[in-house]
Amino acid sequence: MTTPKKSSSNFRDAYQVLQKHAQTLRTSSEPNIDDLLDIVNESVEAYKICKQRIDAVEKALAEALEDEEIAGFTAATEEDADDDLDDDNPPF
Numbered sequence: 001m002t003t004p005k006k007s008s009s010n011f012r013d014a015y016q017v018l019q020k021h022a023q024t025l026r027t028s029s030e031p032n033i034d035d036l037l038d039i040v041n042e043s044v045e046a047y048k049i050c051k052q053r054i055d056a057v058e059k060a061l062a063e064a065l066e067d068e069e070i071a072g073f074t075a076a077t078e079e080d081a082d083d084d085l086d087d088d089n090p091p092f
Contacts, residue, residue, distance in 0.1 A: 009049065010049070010053075011049065011050055011053040011054075013046075014045075014046035014047075014049035014050050014053075015046070015050055017042055017043065017046040018046045018047065020049065021039045021042065021046075023079045024039065039087055040069070
C-alpha cells in the first residue's frame, strides 16, 4: 500500500504527483486495488491544486492583456489627438 503523503500545496509538486500516479497506472499490469483508493484520492487533490493554479494564471494573463490593450488604445488615442492639434496639418 502507498504511504500517505502530505498534501502538495504548489503546482510543481501536485503535477509530479499526477505524473507519478499516471506512470504507476500505465506500467502496472494489474493495479493493486488496495493502493487504488489512495492513488485516486491523492490524484484528485493534486488535480484541484493544478486546476486552481492554472485558473489563477489564466485570470492574471487575461487581466494583464486587457490592461495592455487599454493602455495601447489610450496611447493611440492620445497620439491621434495630438495629430489633430497640429497647426501645420489641419484635419480637413
